[in-house]
Amino acid sequence: MAQKQPDPPRPTDAELEILTVLWSRGRSTVRDVHDAIALRKPTQYTTVLKTLQIMAEKGLVRRDEEQRAHIYEASRPREWTQSQLAADLLQRAFSGSAKSLLLGALSAHKVSREELAELRKFLEEYEKGTR
């Protein structure tokens, strides 16, 4: 019987950055992750390593130790974690009002007309789906 793993805690800023790399690259070595992150921000290799080790303890990532260079992967899919984060902020800062959240996002971060239309379409579809 498959054991249900407990929900990992909310990732911190540095952890989220690493998760982003793992989500887009898939299974990766520490070096892979470090290289990707070092492009945008000077970072020591061991810093990434240590953070990944901690993330493994927390259950945010899984580690495959078969090879000498261990291989890491996110233990939860991107969508799941994003959902957690969105719901968390929704509660903490918006008292559960999805409308306020959307308003806040739109007013600070200008989105293109195209994305706006997409957004509306998505919402219409979603509304149909729950009818």
Place this chain on the structure above:
Amino acid sequence: MAQKQPDPPRPTDAELEILTVLWSRGRSTVRDVHDAIALRKPTQYTTVLKTLQIMAEKGLVRRDEEQRAHIYEASRPREWTQSQLAADLLQRAFSGSAKSLLLGALSAHKVSREELAELRKFLEEYEKGTR
């Protein structure tokens, strides 16, 4: 000439909770804030006091020391801070995709049919506004 205050940093969890009280109550004493928070969560008075003092240092709140019981108020309106937080999460976790953010929020936090309709209306209006 009015000095432009620097943007206060992103509020922490405890700080956000206090800000929420200040936004809904307006100018408040430490006691007011404490009473409001203690309803949902056992908290020492001095914990709230200390946090408010730190928030004042950071510029998250303003303090009026005229009376013996100092009076605090949020230095930024709710909408402004919410915007910051939404935009921050949008960047950090959603690579700027407002659609993903909305999808995440909706999939974790079930919203009523009414709110969904409201949301759609709001989006339509917003779209008109930027045309």
Place this chain on the structure above:
DNA sequence: ACATTACTACGATGGCATTCGTATGTCAAG
């Protein structure tokens, strides 16, 4: 006048996040 209550200030603690340096082990090239 004295005791009680209400307030601020502040130090201290424990925990976590982030970062880095160093130690140590493995492997392959010369």
Place this chain on the structure above:
DNA sequence: CTTGACATACGAATGCCATCGTAGTAATGT
């Protein structure tokens, strides 16, 4: 075999967050 490149492990420094206890002081009630 020795060296250099590359890997993990891990201790430690630093700083912030959240919390609380204590001290000191002003106001209030008896």
